[in-house]
Every structure is written in C-alpha cells, then in structure tokens.
Amino acid sequence: MTDHAYNFAYLDEATKRMIRRAILKGIAVPGYQVPFASREMPMPYGWGTGGVQVTAACLTPEDTLKVIDQGADDTTNAVSIRKFFERTGGVETTTHTSEASVIQTRHRIPEEPLREGQILVYQVPIPEPLRFLEPRESETRKMHALEEYGLMHVKLYEDIARHGEISTSYAYPVNVEGRYVMDPSPIPKFDNPKLGGNPAIQLFGAGREQRIYALPPFTEVVSLDFEDHPFQASKADHDCDLCGCATSYLDEVITDDRGGRMFVCSDTDFCESRRSAGHRGRLSPEEMA
Amino acid sequence: MRDFKDTALLQVEGLTKRYGARIGCADVSFDLWPGEVLGIVGESGSGKSTLLSCLAGHLTPDHGRVLYQGRDTLAMNEPERRVLGRTDWAFVHQNPRDGLRMGVSAGGNVGERLMAVGARNYGAIREAATDWLARVEIDAGRIDDRPRQFSGGMQQRLQIARNLVTGPKLVFMDEPTGGLDVSVQARLLDLLRGLVRDMGLSVILVTHDLAVARLLADRLMVMQGGHVIEHGLTDQVLDDPQAPYTQLLVSSVLQV
Numbered sequence A: 001m002t003d004h005a006y007n008f009a010y011l012d013e014a015t016k017r018m019i020r021r022a023i024l025k026g027i028a029v030p031g032y033q034v035p036f037a038s039r040e041m042p043m044p045y046g047w048g049t050g051g052v053q054v055t056a057a058c059l060t061p062e063d064t065l066k067v068i069d070q071g072a073d074d075t076t077n078a079v080s081i082r083k084f085f086e087r088t089g090g091v092e093t094t095t096h097t098s099e100a101s102v103i104q105t106r107h108r109i110p111e112e113p114l115r116e117g118q119i120l121v122y123q124v125p126i127p128e129p130l131r132f133l134e135p136r137e138s139e140t141r142k143m144h145a146l147e148e149y150g151l152m153h154v155k156l157y158e159d160i161a162r163h164g165e166i167s168t169s170y171a172y173p174v175n176v177e178g179r180y181v182m183d184p185s186p187i188p189k190f191d192n193p194k195l196g197g198n199p200a201i202q203l204f205g206a207g208r209e210q211r212i213y214a215l216p217p218f219t220e221v222v223s224l225d226f227e228d229h230p231f232q233a234s235k236a237d238h239d240c241d242l243c244g245c246a247t248s249y250l251d252e253v254i255t256d257d258r259g260g261r262m263f264v265c266s267d268t269d270f271c272e273s274r275r276s277a278g279h280r281g282r283l284s285p286e287e288m289a
Numbered sequence B: 001m002r003d004f005k006d007t008a009l010l011q012v013e014g015l016t017k018r019y020g021a022r023i024g025c026a027d028v029s030f031d032l033w034p035g036e037v038l039g040i041v042g043e044s045g046s047g048k049s050t051l052l053s054c055l056a057g058h059l060t061p062d063h064g065r066v067l068y069q070g071r072d073t074l075a076m077n078e079p080e081r082r083v084l085g086r087t088d089w090a091f092v093h094q095n096p097r098d099g100l101r102m103g104v105s106a107g108g109n110v111g112e113r114l115m116a117v118g119a120r121n122y123g124a125i126r127e128a129a130t131d132w133l134a135r136v137e138i139d140a141g142r143i144d145d146r147p148r149q150f151s152g153g154m155q156q157r158l159q160i161a162r163n164l165v166t167g168p169k170l171v172f173m174d175e176p177t178g179g180l181d182v183s184v185q186a187r188l189l190d191l192l193r194g195l196v197r198d199m200g201l202s203v204i205l206v207t208h209d210l211a212v213a214r215l216l217a218d219r220l221m222v223m224q225g226g227h228v229i230e231h232g233l234t235d236q237v238l239d240d241p242q243a244p245y246t247q248l249l250v251s252s253v254l255q256v
C-alpha cells in the first residue's frame, strides 16, 4: 500500500528534524509560538498543512493514526489526510480515540479523555491571539516577550459591551502556565477545560503562518475572563438525539425543510461507541424486538 | 534652600538628537517640577517633537540624560520603560488616530490602560470609563460607539480620557489642539486646564500656538534650530522677550 516514491510520511528527514526541533522548543516553552520553515504540502493551506507537517514529523511506522475534522472521522478533509498518511507512511489508521497514538484534529478535542503517550495535533489557521487588535507582528512579538496582555481583555470587554456576555465561542484565548497567552485554534470553548492538565502531548501547527506551539502533558491552562463575567464552557442545552449523552458537545443538524432538526454528538466515534454499548437518544430507531 | 535634585520630577541634561548631519535637538537641559506645565514653543522644524519623543522614550537621544524621579530612563530596560509608559506617564498625540484604537469602542479605549495594569472586573472598568467620558464631556450614551463616529474634538477628548484614566503623574502632549477649529480648541483648552489643576498633573506641552502656551503653561522654553534660546516664566517670556527670535515670534502673534 505504501507509495515508495516518497520518504516515510512524505517529508524528507532533514525537514522532519527541523520540525522536531521546533516541536521540542515549543514543548520546552509551553504556549510560545516557535517559527518554522513550513514546506509546500500536496494540499491547499486551508486543509491543515501545519498540522500535517507536525503529524509527519511525529509519526513512526508503529503509530496508529486518527484524523478528525470538527469531531468527525468521515469528512472529505479527514479522509484525505488519513489516506495521505496511509499511502506515504503505511501507518495503521483508526477512528477510535482510545486506539490512536497520534490524533490530528481540526476544531475539536475528542470527548474520550486522552491518556499518557498519545499526541494530539491541532490544525491552526491563525496562531496569533493578539492579531485581532494589533496587526503589527513586530508589536505582538514584543507584547508576548514583555507579557503585555491587557489587549486580550480589551477584546473580551468589547464582547461584553456589545453582546452582554463574552460572545467569543471558538478560539477562546487561554493563558499557559501563567506566562504566554495562546490561541487554542478554533475549538469550541466547550473544549477549553480539556486543554489543561491533559496527560497527552498537544501540538499546534500553523502552515501558512509558519508557527508551531505546544502544551506538554499536565500543563496549567486558564481561559481568560473577568471576575464578574467568568469563563463558561457552554454547549447546546440538549442531550444527543442518537446516544442520549447529556455532557458531549453537540452539532445541530437540519433534518428536513419544515424546520425539523436534531442534536447529535460532534464526536462521531464517541457517539457510535455509546450506541453500540446500548445507549439510546430521543430519535434513535426503535429497539429491534 | 531646598534641594532641587530631590524634588524635581524630571531632570533633563544635555539632551541631543541628530538625524544624520541634521540637528533634531541640541544640548537641551531643564528640570520639571511636580504640578508644573512646561510649554515648548518654536516654529516648524525647530525640534519640539524630536525633544518630546526623546523625553518620552519614543526616540533614543545621542547624548544626554533624562531622570524621572531620580531614575535614569535611558538606562532602563525596555520592559521597565514600557511599564512607566502605561502607569506614571501618558502621551497625547496631535492626531487622535495615533493615540486611539479606532476599531475599539470609546469604553474599550478608556478601559485599555486599566486592563493593561491588571483590572479584571468588567463592571468596575465600565464605571471608570463612564466616569471619564463624563469628565471629558462625552455623553455616557456614546460609550459603545467607535471613535470613527466622533468629531475631531470628541476624538481628542477621548484620547485625553484614555490617557488620564490611570492617574499618570507626567503627561506629554504634542500639539493637542492642533488641527481643531478655534471654538473647539477653546473648549478643549478649558477642559485641559481644569484636569491639569484637579489632578495636579505635570505636563510637557509642545505647541507652536503662543495663545495655547499662554493659557496652559507656567513656564516656556523657546526653541530655534534645535536649541533652546530662551527659557522662563510664561508671562515673562511673552511680555518681555529677550532673544530677538522670541521678540519676532511674539510680535507676529500679537498683531493678530
């Protein structure tokens, strides 16, 4: 199955070494954005070339890879990246979170708690959390260096002033180990509490912006907020209509053109595992007799 | 006799800044006392902005020393200087666009310095912003509007509120009333005078407008070609100018 025209996992060894150095530096300085020389990948930038390069640099032939896109294993994006590594690395792939040693993700953290030894690789479109209010790269770099993060709260202030609450619901900024402010990539803020104290290694790759950053296992991660507007990890106020789970992150799905809709787990592997274990939701097919 | 070295807020010694062969400002020395407003006047290109930028740490002078409360600000590292820049010091730009965040609401603009020094209570920040908008005569109902929706005079008042909200001791101002029409200028000057008095601010005010200097400044420095050519109490300098250049400057204004 492996395509021998390429080096293992597509990238040449020198490039992988360069990326690994950036990853190690990122792990040594949690939350700090390490520049790296991003390579052209045989896919468009929007497809997570940063994540793909980080994954390529981490993979060994013994690894088992899972790829998710907004929680799902079966979107075009997820399927393509999985196939890419099957072809160029010959690695095992899986859809089960617990069986994977490396998980590349776009916009979600799996529901099933990760364990020590696993690596979670995030695809990052915009790594700079201060970009919103300060477009000058020279200035944002200085602000990180000098820990001048008042501007992050200006953004949250603007949210509350305009919407009555902190309306930022994706890419919600966090402070890492009381030092660097970090953009956790566009995961829903529901996932933010899983960033901290996580036994897995979390790596973030931004291809177009050429940045890698990392959270080593069991890092302290705090979501920014105000005393009188504390951070809340919110989700739709429903249970999953397929597996009945009351605590998972839900996608709203339109089911017909008469306004019918349902809420289902965004993490498809999680939902399927629950269903095969016998859990049922509001719209589950009737029990077979 | 009191010991001046112990009480001056700012001591400036031999400050010189060149742009290549051209002189920006040359060998400028003075002391600034707490609660004092020092006006810097002179024609276009005389070095007023260069001097102000060197004092505020935006430009690095070639020679000289700037001591703030006895601390050498040029020997400070950048983090220390930036902390000073958002706590004890404030800088009001001639063009409010240079001193405001145009994409952020009026309340956010005023609140930024508070958040920069650690304020984390939304209600308290909002209250302080509301209070400061009132002090600069901006209607509280405009707190969520962007500066773009404000007139030039309002933008300038907003910039002043944004700078004064953390209660700085020393304010640098570069032509704060420039670019505004006369009636708007007069109102702003009144406002500034009140704030300076109420807060006991020390101010270094750059202006080429002697009427502004007369109204706000306790003391004046007159600059020409980068040098300070006359220095004294405002009334003295304006009513009895010594240097021929100052005499020319004063007479040309008084004829208006």
Ligand SMILES: Nc1ncnc2c1ncn2[C@@H]1O[C@H](COP(=O)(O)OP(=O)(O)OP(=O)(O)O)[C@@H](O)[C@H]1O
Residues within 6 Å of the ligand: B019, B022, B023, B024, B025, B042, B043, B044, B045, B046, B047, B048, B049, B050, B051, B208
């Ligand atoms: N960035 C620069 N590069 C080169 N020369 C400069 C620069 N800035 C100012 N100068 C020169 O330094 C001298 C002093 O300029 P400065 O801007 O300080 O004057 P000013 O008194 O503030 O004038 P104005 O009233 O027009 O604002 C002038 O000769 C000017 O041309």
Ligand SMILES: [Mg+2]
Residues within 6 Å of the ligand: B048, B049, B050
């Ligand atoms: Mg000037």
